[in-house]
Amino acid sequence: MTDRLERMPFAQLLGIELAAADEGRAVGRLPLTEQLTSNPSSGLAHGAVPYALADTVAGAAVSTLNETVTPTVDMRIDYLRPAVGNALEAEAEVVRNGSTVATVDVIVRTETGDVVATARGTFKTSGASGETPWESGAGVGGAE
């Protein structure tokens, strides 16, 4: 799992780290740097930064329970507090793993534990191969 993230260029570009992924849960981390901000002076991460972490960690969580690739079908993110500080941390949990789709909850926090955002998404758990052009390994993130 960690290996796969290392082969995911976009995760590498942002600096997303996968700390753990097992039994429907995954934990990730993303150090915040100036290039991830919306505004250098405020230090606030762009809204797509916590989203990228949430989508990636959610995909990792659902992948632990399914042998196939598990593309994102849809995701909603709610922004609760500014994404600031040294790093963001995210925990994802599969709350339903059905034969065709899974539902995953994610909480994104600052290093000091403040909840920055919550996300909830639907991921495919079957049927990806044969109907998509990227059945070999896209896995985490992306459309079916």
Add this chain to the structure above:
Amino acid sequence: MTDRLERMPFAQLLGIELAAADEGRAVGRLPLTEQLTSNPSSGLAHGAVPYALADTVAGAAVSTLNETVTPTVDMRIDYLRPAVGNALEAEAEVVRNGSTVATVDVIVRTETGDVVATARGTFKTSGASGETPWESGAGVGGAE
């Protein structure tokens, strides 16, 4: 508006370009490079890439109608087709601009016109200053 995107480090990191923004509408573009992919061999962009484009262009659209900063409150994205090809293009339209929140629709397409994803979000249109630490310019993207 275009100037502001040039001062937004994360938009620069990804390569997001704002082509137009006026009267509640905005159009943006994002050339796809290998570093934006989930898997180099498939060429598929990571799911957070169309999201980043959608959130940024939506924020630009709502900013055209409001003098204050307009942080994202929440956004949902639905993935319809693989995000592949030379570039992604996004059009955002404010479908309701209320005194406190706006609703914005976004369509993300490939260069050949295939719809990659649709997104819909709620953005603040007032009250950002005084309750947040980043009232000066965060503007597009990010939490309130």
Add this chain to the structure above:
Amino acid sequence: MTDRLERMPFAQLLGIELAAADEGRAVGRLPLTEQLTSNPSSGLAHGAVPYALADTVAGAAVSTLNETVTPTVDMRIDYLRPAVGNALEAEAEVVRNGSTVATVDVIVRTETGDVVATARGTFKTSGASGETPWESGAGVGGAE
């Protein structure tokens, strides 16, 4: 299709009418009565009333393209204007019909054409039978 709605007690309770359903599209109507309001003096329909119409019409639209039952996986609704007047009208369109899930867009309007709400949902298109207790006919609305 219309027959099925007539056998759906909740649609009957509210008064939902299915005007047309074919080739991934469906149109429905719901006369507004006092018992559907949040507040009798305002005449405003409860937020769950446009939702019920949207979910039902969306389910009908996706059912036109799939032989199996098509339960709702998730749905988001955005409220744009007050749901008032003599009746609500909804149009649903399947924007992607995949082998396992479909994405459906819905617009809910007043009789005078004002957009009351937009909704977007993910519906199952396979796999419902065998993993659920209601494979025979639940069809429109409800979870997988």
Add this chain to the structure above:
Amino acid sequence: MTDRLERMPFAQLLGIELAAADEGRAVGRLPLTEQLTSNPSSGLAHGAVPYALADTVAGAAVSTLNETVTPTVDMRIDYLRPAVGNALEAEAEVVRNGSTVATVDVIVRTETGDVVATARGTFKTSGASGETPWESGAGVGGAE
């Protein structure tokens, strides 16, 4: 609060009961009857039934923290298990109460504790009066 629900015709039509509402939390209950089903033989509640309970209880929760009416801006519901049994129970919690909008999480369960659905919504916390035609009491549910 309980009084207000008693004056809400749609809540009465469905049979929604508000058990408690205080300090950003609310608990509600909805006995399931045949008229709330999608299919009488399955006993499965229509998808809009848990939504109606969730929206109503969420509105009650956010109302405990704000003096103004608090219309729903948007809500997403995810269906996890069949809505069956004698009754549905819902718990709502305001996870962020900002000066203009609040974010509310809801869990809907069967009487035996199985999670039927989760919902997350954005509600207005200011600005409703003066820009809407129903400032007097619509309160729970409905658009701004």
